[in-house]
Each structure stands twice: as structure tokens, then as C-alpha cells.
Amino acid sequence: MTGSDRVKRLRRNAKRQAAVQLSLSQKALGYVRVSTDEQAAAGYGLEAQEHAIRAFAESQGYELVDVILDAGVSGSTRPSDRPGFARVMELADEQAFSILLVWKFDRLARSLEYAVTTVNGMQEHYNIVLRSVTEPIDTATPMGQTIFAVLAGFAAQERMAITQRTLIGKREKAKKGGFVGGAAPLGYKRDRDGGLIVDEDEAETVRKIYELREDGQTLQAIADVMNRESIPTKRGRRWYPGTVRYVLDNPKYKGLVEYYFRWDGEEHILQQGQHEPILSQAQ
Numbered sequence: 671m672t673g674s675d676r677v678k679r680l681r682r683n684a685k686r687q688a689a690v691q692l693s694l695s696q697k698a699l700g701y702v703r704v705s706t707d708e709q710a711a712a713g714y715g716l717e718a719q720e721h722a723i724r725a726f727a728e729s730q731g732y733e734l735v736d737v738i739l740d741a742g743v744s745g746s747t748r749p750s751d752r753p754g755f756a757r758v759m760e761l762a763d764e765q766a767f768s769i770l771l772v773w774k775f776d777r778l779a780r781s782l783e784y785a786v787t788t789v790n791g792m793q794e795h796y797n798i799v800l801r802s803v804t805e806p807i808d809t810a811t812p813m814g815q816t817i818f819a820v821l822a823g824f825a826a827q828e829r830m831a832i833t834q835r836t837l838i839g840k841r842e843k844a845k846k847g848g849f850v851g852g853a854a855p856l857g858y859k860r861d862r863d864g865g866l867i868v869d870e871d872e873a874e875t876v877r878k879i880y881e882l883r884e885d886g887q888t889l890q891a892i893a894d895v896m897n898r899e900s901i902p903t904k905r906g907r908r909w910y911p912g913t914v915r916y917v918l919d920n921p922k923y924k925g926l927v928e929y930y931f932r933w934d935g936e937e938h939i940l941q942q943g944q945h946e947p948i949l950s951q952a953q
Contacts, residue, residue, distance in 0.1 A: 700737035745780035866945035
């Protein structure tokens with residue numbers, strides 16, 4: 671007795687699916703990421719990560735489909751918001767691999783929430799597991815899932831400690847009159863040490879705005895003058911009353927620095943800066 675044709679079809683389909691799963695189980699995709707700060711740090715380079723992943727894949731007998739890069743992307747960014755990881759998800763949707771290889775799990779995300787959510791989602795929707803080349807993490811096993819969760823928690827704590835140290839450093843630098851980061855305002859550019867130096871072409875624009883204001887011009891009138899004379903903003907855009915107000919209200923042009931910190935209590939810092947003022951004492 672051979673049974674019905676329906677059972678035969680089910681058996682054939684089961685064999686085909688098993689063959690597909692067996693083939694897919696040996697296909698891996700590498701993912702490497704460095705933030706802007708890490709690009710200069712030893713051991714964190716994209717090339718070093720990719721080399722380690724390729725060597726690991728070969729040692730495990732995996733077929734490495736590709737190695738996807740995200741360069742200059744912070745680990746605090748959601749994986750779904752990164753261009754490289756968007757490609758990872760496209761390949762996952764195409765069922766091109768079943769193992770995601772990373773150099774260290776924090777390449778995936780420094781946020782515990784982002785890391786766990788991403789890994790669980792890939793496993794649930796695509797049956798994809800995460801393996802770390804340098805850590806005992808294999809989310810295909812219960813032990814690997816536990817270790818992954820514990821290490822993700824440690825990474826989140828380390829990230830908070832780094833943020834705390836960074837904020838303390840910025841506050842102390844501000845107290846000494848230093849520029850603590852962000853884009854340089856109109857009239858200035860950054861020097862090699864991260865400070866401000868005058869950009870003479872842009873500085874003339876700043877002086878012109880203050881002169882027009884001293885002549886009694888309204889914010890809208892000043893914006894109209896700047897646009898009519900095709901003088902661009904710092905970002906090369908049109909002027910609006912709000913843009914003009916921002917320039918007029920910026921104490922950096924008088925040689926001052928001003929910061930308002932709300933971390934670990936409120937603190938307002940307003941004092942003489944280390945940079946050269948653009949406006950004269952009279953202005």
C-alpha cells in the first residue's frame with residue numbers, strides 16, 4: 671500500500687522544504703559597523719571586523735553571502751535607520767541567509783532595547799540567528815540567548831557611563847570658555863582642536879545683519895535684504911525672521927560662550943570664550 675496522492679505530495683513538499691532549510695542553514699551574512707569616533711580606534715576598523723568575520727565563516731564551513739558595511743554610524747541609531755542594515759533586512763526578506771555574523775554584538779546596537787528587539791524580530795519573522803565572532807553568543811540556543819541578554823545589558827550600562835563622562839567633559843570645557851561641540855555658527859569654522867576661528871567671508875554677513883538692526887530694520891526687512899542680495903545662510907538657504915533673530919541673539923559673536931546644562935541639575939554658563947569675537951565693543 672502506497673497511500674493517497676495527497677500524502678505523497680505532502681511528503682515531497684516536506685523533503686523540498688527540508689532541503690531548502692539545510693542549504694539555508696549554512697548561509698551566513700556578515701555585518702560590520704563603526705561610528706565616526708571609532709574609525710580611528712585600534713581594533714574597531716571595518717577591515718579588521720570584516721577579516722575576522724570571513725575567517726570565522728570559513729572555520730565554521732559557512733557560505734558567506736556578503737559582508738554589509740555601515741561606516742560612520744553610531745551604535746545608538748536604530749538598526750532599521752541605517753542604510754547598511756536596511757540591506758541586511760532586504761536579504762533577510764529574500765531568505766538569502768539564516769545566520770547573521772557580527773564581530774561583537776554591540777556592532778548591532780548599543781541600546782539593549784534595539785539589540786534585543788532586532789534579534790528577536792529577525793528570529794521570529796525570518797528564522798535568522800545571531801552569532802558573534804568574538805563572544806559566546808549564538809541565539810540559536812537558550813544559553814546563547816541568555817548570554818546575549820546579559821551582555822546587551824552590560825553594553826547599555828557602558829554606553830550610559832560614556833555619555834556621563836562626555837557630558838562632564840563638555841561642562842568643564844564650557845566653564846573654561848571652550849566651544850563644546852555642534853556645528854560652527856555663521857561667521858566661524860572649526861579648527862583642528864574643535865575650537866572656533868573666524869571665517870572672514872561669513873563674518874561680513876554677521877556684521878551686516880547687526881548694522882541693519884542698528885539702523886532700525888525689522889527682522890523681516892533684514893531677511894528680505896539678505897535674500898535680495900543672494901547672501902546665503904550658513905546652510906546655503908533663504909533667510910527668515912527666525913534665522914535673523916538667531917544670529918542677533920548669539921553671544922558668540924561678542925566673544926562669549928553660553929550653555930544651559932540640564933544634566934545632573936540645571937547650570938547656566940555665560941562667560942568669556944576662547945574664540946575671537948566678530949563684533950566690535952561698540953556693536
